[in-house]
Amino acid sequence: MTHAAPDTSDISLEAIHANTDTLARDVRRTPCLTLDSGVVSDMLGGGQAVLKLECFQHTGTFKARGALSVARGLDQAQLTRGITAASAGNHAIAAAWAARKVGASAKVVIQSNANPFRIALAKAQGAEVVIKAPGPDTFAEAERLMAEEGRHFIHPFEGPLTSLGTAGVGLELMQDADDLDAVIVSIGGGGLISGVAAAVKQINPACKVYGVEPMGAAGMQKSLAGGGPVTLDGVNTVADSLGAPMTLPLGHALCAAYVDEVVLLDDDMICAGMVAFQQEAKLAVEPAAGAALAAALGPLRARLSGLKTGIIVCGANIDVATYQMLITRGLPVYDALLATHG
Template sequence: MLSLSDIEDARERVESVARRTPLEYSHTFSDMSGAEVHLKLENFQRTGSFKIRGAMNRITTLSEEEKAAGVVTASAGNHAQGVALAASRAGVDSKIVMPEHAPISKVKATRRYGGDVVLYGSDYDDAQKRAHEIEAEEGRTYVHAFDDEYVMAGQGTIGLEIAEDCPELDTVVVPIGGGGLISGISTAIKAKHPDARVIGVQADRASSVATSLEKGEIQALDEVDTIADGIAVRRVGEQTFPVIEERVDEVVTVSDEEIAVALTYLLERSKTLVEGAGAVALAALIFEKFDYDADEVVVPALCGGNIDMNTLTTVVMRGLVETGRYLKIRTELKDRPGSLEKLIEIIAEERANIYAIRHDRTSRKIAMNATEVEVDLEMRGPEHVDTLLESLRDAGYDVEVLD
């Protein structure tokens, strides 16, 4: 099984490429949670993700014959960039298979780092199948995104940095996709701080590890569907699962809505941009998915910052909705002059700001003498939302809150 010495050896191989990323105390999230929160900002890593660590460790250990034949891998995006950059640095040709719907920003970045990108399939598992076909056809070495001890050891160098930079550590919170990251981090943490807890976090619609631990054996999901595309994996690794069973104290799940809130808070309060997978550890903390004591020293690992701008717009908007900062409502008005003005007067009295109004006389769902109105509003929080809705309903409006 993966050992501390494997990770220490990996650090010597990857330190020429991978940055030592900051560990910063967060006043905002400490106040919000009651714990003493230090953020491991791995989203500041080269390529925007921890994946360069494992990729570099694996590629530098290839034989000269393997390097000459080139490498191939499958990835949702971050591992793709890590392999492309590590291979380019080592003078090795790389072919990267990515899902057809991988974020365009990650596809472009992988090509810029020197990878030959092949788009195939609907998710990581489809892409992996095609990558193994290329491995057989072209004699390349497959660099697994997580189920490889060299990759796991490379990711574990994050754990060494956390242990050294936060000697008072009580709990580290780590995202889980296929398990390579948490296998490496948990091995380093348990070796350096045996009493510290390691909490794993998955998206609830990509919970292969949580399901496997519950069943006592590896379970493959039929499908995954989450905004955290970096951890959208149907099946945990054969090599990573035993490490998780032995060294991870608890695995919890978070919803996409909770991920969106955590991402929005990071952007607004800490001026820190992460992707969905990079926000899950913080989401688990602020939504209290695991027990912790007041003043406990907790380190959420923010392990990816590569988010597509179109996705970011959607996620931030969802985060604003979930925190009561943005509200969409629908109601019916009498189709007569002044009806809309009266509605707007109530909204103005409650100090809500109107983003947009859609006024529709033609909907078949309403009476011939009525009109349907949808209003998008900027709000100040959940209490403000409740007050506005109460005022509208007291005035006789039948108000529907829209998702």
């Protein structure tokens, strides 16, 4: 049985502007800075890397935008019953923050393999946290909370309000960085790239939009190749924020309309991207953010030579011990990149 493609017209440029204006009093307009690194510029053939620093957003990631966009759309009865979410960590933190902003309670479900640092951050935002096994069990518990407690489910990556929220990242980038030739966005379930790509392409159709996924969680690449959403048999990547087990119709449709290509990286290269951020930008980021710069310096390097490229630095919620481990893993790969280039 085939289903009609979802309507993407709700994610119009006019709607993106309106939603971004509505969120402006609570969401930070994050900095947009050209990376001052001769090493990166040289590797990009004299090109520029422009960083959109969503790692400085409330809750430490871009997730605050989509979560608040959804929360702002709830009526009083829904606010009274509260919200729930299913997450590997970052979305739960953002959903709890958004609930607090609109005066609702939050009971969020976090995967048992989530970093304890992120669980603590969700609790610090005032959420009651329920721990469940990764994948179906996490979503099933959120569904139970919807059915038994009447809580509104804030989806981690799917829905028009989520994409309108994340589209603010692309809108701000295009307003603050003139004449971008390309934009690179990491992909989990597609919530970030669906919004960013919609904004970028409607402002400048000539600007390329590249997505990047881990080899062990290549859902969007498979979706685009197959012409529809997919569910993965399993996920295996150090970039837990990019480990969505499926893609869904609206995210897929927006990516099919606006994303030029999705490239894949192995985990070692993702860790090398974290090293590049540390060495060249003095930024400590999580693997999902490292993937975007790694894609620029790896599989996309030749195509970006001499160009001005926006890179979405999507988040930095990572504890010291895990950061040290991943940086140590990525350092030889980054050194090899430099040696090969030199």
